[in-house]
Amino acid sequence: MSIINIVNGKTKVYGLIGYPISHTLSPIIHNSIGNLMKNNMVYLPFEVSPEGLKKAIQGAYELNIKGLNVTVPHKQKVIPFLSKVEGYAKQIGAVNTLKWSKDGYIGYNTDAEGLLISLKENNISIKDKSILIIGAGGAARATSMMIASQSPKEIVIANRTLEKAEKLAKDVSLFYNIPVKSISLDTIDKNMYFDLCFQTTSVGMTPKEDESPIKNDDFFNQIKIAVDLIYTPSETLFLKKARKAGCKTLNGFGMLFYQAARAYEIWNETVIPKEALEQLFRKIKNELEF
Incomplete structure (x- = not known):
């Protein structure tokens, strides 16, 4: 087994918060992208109720979770708990991607x-x-x-x-x-x-x-x-x-996949090769029968 596929002390943690969350395919997509890019990371789903949202964001930050995706029903309600909101998310007034920074999480929107x-x-x-x-x-x-x-x-x-x-x-x-x-x-x-x-x-x-x-x-x-x-x-x-x-x-699978790819690029300040990303999209889509 490749060392990349082993969780260790250097593994970066990412995840998704939403309520409910059991239906999500995001872990499959993000962990596949991580493997594609040979990134020592793991992406997990976290079910967070509306009442627990503020504590969840504070806890994730203290746990050094490097990035989070945000889904229903938190995309607008999470904004007050962020250090700032960047780019297109300002116009939309909703975020789906949080990036860790020394001042707190920064909000982005890659859905559009x-x-x-x-x-x-x-x-x-x-x-x-x-x-x-x-x-x-x-x-x-x-x-x-x-x-x-x-x-x-x-x-x-x-x-x-x-x-x-x-x-x-x-x-x-x-x-x-x-x-x-x-x-x-x-x-x-x-x-x-x-x-x-x-x-x-x-x-x-x-x-x-x-x-x-x-x-x-x-x-x-x-x-x-x-x-x-x-x-x-x-x-x-x-x-x-x-x-x-x-x-x-x-x-919505295509939207889910490509917004995930953009979130990954924001978190890691990189660009995923287009051809490799398209191949991964086809592979996951076929395996999941979408």
């Missing part, structure tokens, strides 16, 4: 970049397209800002709580001069048509695979491409209904 790479790999263009975004949480913020940066025709944000959708639409408009409007999720009617629909909520995620944010099956005749940021299960009820209606569909 990961999603954009995944779309490009699947020949899905945003420019001049009509876009519907379901949800208004941290993932929706990253999705909205990324889409707005790619010159769409329009963005419509639909959420169960209209006030949250209105707030996100307003925030997007502060940075991008494109048509953005907000609606309540239950007011999507039969006269609305979209080139792309992004499902950004956790509805339908394992173990609640029998749920979908859209109850009316006729809705799927009003969209051409359906993207669900969930990756477990690999095909949510939302995507099943979209596929049945003839839509092109894409799950």
